[in-house]
Amino acid sequence: MNMLPNEAMSFIENLAPKVKEGHKEVILCVPYIDLFYSLLAAQQTNIKIGAQNMHFEDKGAYTGEISGEMLEAIRVEYVIIGHSERRQYFNETDESVNKKIKSALNHNLKPIVCVGETLEQKEMGKAEEIITNQVKKALDGLEPKSLEKVIIAYEPIWAIGTGKTATKEDANNSIKAIRKEIEKNYGENVAENIIILYGGSVNKDNAKELFNMSDIDGGLVGGASLKLDDFEKIINY
Ligand code: PGA
DSSP: OOOOHHHHHHHHHHHGGGSOTTOOOEEEEOOHHHHHHHHHHHTTSSEEEEESOOBSSSSSSOTTOOBHHHHHHTTOOEEEESOHHHHHHSOOOHHHHHHHHHHHHHTTOEEEEEEOOOHHHHHTTOHHHHHHHHHHHHHTTOOGGGGGGOEEEEOOGGGTTTSOOOOHHHHHHHHHHHHHHHHHHHHHHHHHHSEEEEESSOOTTTHHHHHTSTTOOEEEOSGGGGSHHHHHHHHTO
C-alpha cells in the first residue's frame, strides 16, 4: 500500500530510461488504484506492470474485489498471488492461491506465486516441508505448459520487511528444494526453466550475491524498490 497514482507515474517516468531494451525483466506490481496510471506511464518503456492480488471469480457479488478478467481488460500482465501478507492478514489459503493461479492463467496473466515459512517453522526444521507443500498445493492441477507462465517467489516470512535476509546458501537451497518438488510432477525440463525469485529484505548491497547463486533467478523486492536509486542498483547489479 505504497504510492499514490501521481507518485507511481513519476517513479516510472524516472525509472524508465534506466531500464534498457534487452535488460533483465523489470515488473512493477502496484496497488489497484495505481494500475491504470502505471500502465500509461509504462507505455513504450521496458517496464512491465502487475497487480498485487486478484479474486478467483470473474465477476459477481464480491464487493470490493478485483478479478483476473478486470485486470486483463486493462492489459495488466502479471499478478502477485499468495503474498505472505495476504496469507497472514486476509485469510489467503493454499486452496484460494490455487484457484487464483488458475483464474490468472485463464485471463492471460502471469502469476507470481509467493511461498515461504515462518520463523517458528524454520526453527522447528520444517521450512522445506512447508514450502514444498505450498508449491505442490499452489500448482495442483496445472498443465506443464502453463508453468512457462508461472513465476515463483520464495519469501521466508521472517525476512520480509525485517531487514533480515536469508543467507545466500539457505535461499539457494530452499529454491533448489522447490525445483525438486516441481521436477517430481513436471519433469526436469520444467523444473530447470521455471523462474524462481528470492524475496525478503533484498537491497542494493545484498542483491548481487543473492542473484549470483545457481538457483536464484531474481528478486521480489519490497522496501528497497520504493527508493529509485536503490532499485536502480538492484536491477543493474
Ligand atoms: P521487503 O519486502 O523487500 O521489504 O522485505 C518483500 C515483499 O514485500 O515481498
